Amino acid sequence: MTYICPVCDEKMSSEKGMNLHQKKEHTEEEIKQAEKEEESSSNESEDTDQEETQKQEKENVTEETEKVDEGETKETKNENENKSETTDTETESQNEVADMEKENENEDTENQTDDQGDETDLSDLGKVKEEINDISESIEEQKQEKEAETETNSKDQEDALNEEEEEVEEMETGNEKVDEDMEIDPSEIDLDDIEIDDDSEDIEDLEVEEPDTEPVQYEDTDIENEMGDLLEKVNEMDEKVAKAVKAKEKRKKAETEVEELKKQKEEMKKNIEKLQKKEVEEKQKLRDIKNKGKKLNVKIHKIEENVTGLEERKKGLKQDISDLREEKKSLKKDIKRISSNMEKLKQNLGELQN
Known part of the structure; x- marks a missing residue:
């Protein structure tokens, strides 16, 4: 079926195409004037041909009434269908637009929450990293102080022990010399050189004299002096031995302290290694978060592209809705x-019947 434009007499194959053509090429005033002119021309042609048509109308009254009834039913059906289609399309388009806006709002809120969570994670990780650095610095300072203390203590203890060992060695060498001086070799004594006088005859001739009342006083000999010196040396040696024993005990304590300090040092090293591993893990977490942020940025970019596409689609739907409204208006005009034509036909039928 062909449709002819009343303004420029251009032919179209559909009403939609005709309506779009009229919107683009002509104004509503031009269309109304053309329709009025068409109606006036049709009225003039009807007046000229009225006499001829009256005869034909009398013959075809029944046929026209049936056709009118069929046309009315078809028009009402088409009108109802068009109304339902327009309302359905409008509601569907409105629902789609509302759903799209809700989805965009939800995605925006989710992206905002994700960004806030990433920012909080990054700030927390930064604080953790600073704490780790402070702990590692304090541990290194304590380690250096303990190492310096252990070095100084070990040096002092070693010096004291060396001095005490030297004193003990000197004492031992002195004792060996004294023992060598006091020892007498029996092989050096010759029994032949010892003379024993036989004074048995003289003993008989001796007269026993009464002892004097005053005791004999013996003078100190060199042997007694030597014995006193030796006793003093022995006492000194005992004191030095006691000092050496104390020094050995101190040395043992120092060795145990050194071992404990070494153990503490190893524990500190282990703690440092743990902190270093934790630092590496935190750095890896930061890298993962950065990668996640990059992925989120890509996702946001895609969402923005989708939003632009949806906005363009929304504009297209709005344009389609406006086009449908214009078509609705044109359909109302056609109806x-x-x-009006049906009323005229009814009037003509009434006049013919009269």
């Missing part, structure tokens, strides 16, 4: 025109 009014058809109804």
Whole structure:
């Protein structure tokens, strides 16, 4: 079926195409004037041909009434279908637009929450990293102080022990010399050189004299002096031995302290290694978070592209809705025109019947 434009007499194959053509090429005033002119021309042609048509109308009254009834039913059906289609399309488009806006709002809120969570994670990780650095610095300072203390203590203890060992060695060498001086070799004594006088005869001639009342006083000999010196040396040696024993005990304590300090040092090293591993893990977490942020940025970019596409689609839907409204208006006009023509036909039928 062909449709002819009343303004420029251009032919179209559909009403939609005709409506779009009229919107683009002509104004509503031009269309109304053309329709009025068309109606006036049709009225003039009807007046000229009225006499001829009256005869034909009398013959075809029944046929026209049936056709009118069929046309009315079809028009009402088409009108109802068009109304339902337009309302359905409008509601669907509105629902789609509302759903799209809700989805965009939800995605925006989710992206905002994700960004806030990433920012909080990054700030927390930064604080943790600073704490780790402070702990590692304090541990290194304590380690250096303990190492310095252990070095100084070990040096002092070693010096004291060396001095005490030297004193003990000197004492031992002195004792060996004294023992060598006091020892007498029996092989050096010759029994032949010892003379024993036989004074048995003289003993008989001796007269026993009464002892004197005063005791004999013996003078100190060199042997007694030597014995006193030796006793003093022995006492000194005992004191030095006691000092050496104390020094050995101190040395043992120092060795145990050194071992404990070494153990503490190893524990500190282990703690440092743990902290270093933790630092590496935190750095890896930061890298993962950065990668996640990059992925989120890509996702946001895609969402923005989708939003732009949806906005363009929304504009297209709005344009389609406006086009449908214009078509609805044109359909209403067509319906009014058809109804006016039907009334004219009814009047003509009434006049013919009269």
